[in-house]
Amino acid sequence: MHRRPWKVPIVKGASQGIGAGIVAAYRRHGHAVVATSRSMALSMDSGVLSIAGDVRDRSAAERLVAVALARFGRIDTLVNNAGIFLGKPFTEYTAEEFTNVVDANLAGFFHTMQHVLPHMLRQGSGHIVQITTTLVHPGDSRSTLGPGPAEQGRPRCRDPWPWCVLGTAGQM
Template identity: 75%
Template sequence: MQQQKVAIVTGASQGIGAGIVSAYRKNGFAVVATSRSIQSGADEGVLAVAGDIRERAVAERVVAAALKRFGRIDTLVNNAGIFIGKPFTEYTVDDLRNMTEVNLAGFFHITQLVLPHMLRQRSGHIVQITTTLVHQAIAGAPAGLALLTKGGLDAVTRGLAIEYAQTGVRVNSVAPGIIKTPMHPAETHAVLAGMHPMGRMGEVAEIADAILYLENAAFVTGETINVDGGQHAGRW
């Protein structure tokens, strides 16, 4: 019998992360879901592991729990991240530390720990959630530290894709525009919708759909899919 595939999703307790967990479950995967505040639910196919992904010990615990419970790791979705938009001169040292630790160190720890298991299997898929602003900045929406850190993930996606191209491990990313999640109050939606050429915000399901496309696209690696209502295409 074919063994059930297993995905690890970081930043999984709400918003995009919760939507990704749901999408993978609907596609038959077992999921290890991790975030600082996540709690166990009724679905036995979802293993919740609480902790701060910027800490290497948490990443080690997530990987160990996945292997103990399900015996394998097929996909890693690096969704955990912090986005702080403000003028560059107004960022604080705490902003720099927090965004670097979560966006970059969090990615580094869990990805480095997952890769050896994928390499032994000769198969695996790693996906980063970045931001479309990496490809097209928007006047009036300063986000220097977000670009610095998420831009690093965008670059390393291509680097790791080439490094592991002949091992069976693929590496891709999805770059969202502004997605309708609880972090955006309803009263901001009209303004945020206007920041996309298509005139609306994105939906969580649309990010999950892009990830699942990449999951099944066996000949695609090193790719970033912009799910942004056309933001990356240029000025409008």
């Protein structure tokens, strides 16, 4: 007989980096894990249900939640860790890059939360964790944008992100 795990989290962006580390940590604590990413490989760990899927696709989010519930009967935590980061100023994004970033980083969170939340509400408990990236870099004296610390009491911005251009860097 399969012992029911104490908690069942879904971890998005689980194939590498922070996501893979979160999956490993949950497993060390004895939790079953539903792990997903576009490049998710089949896990040899019977406590990990691997599901390949693209968070930008609403039907993938619906399938993820349905399969998780069919296998484990509950979802206790959703870790929204999947996303796209482009290592360049937003002013250099193409229209296609912008659409991909918004679809993955915003719509992907929304689609999965919309499918998970009703089940958590019926259970009377649940957690949703959003993991995002910082877009403001630490102060850098090599910047050519605006006055630096001596002039305004704040760091210079390395990249022309909107809040740097508007003079709020270091205040977020």
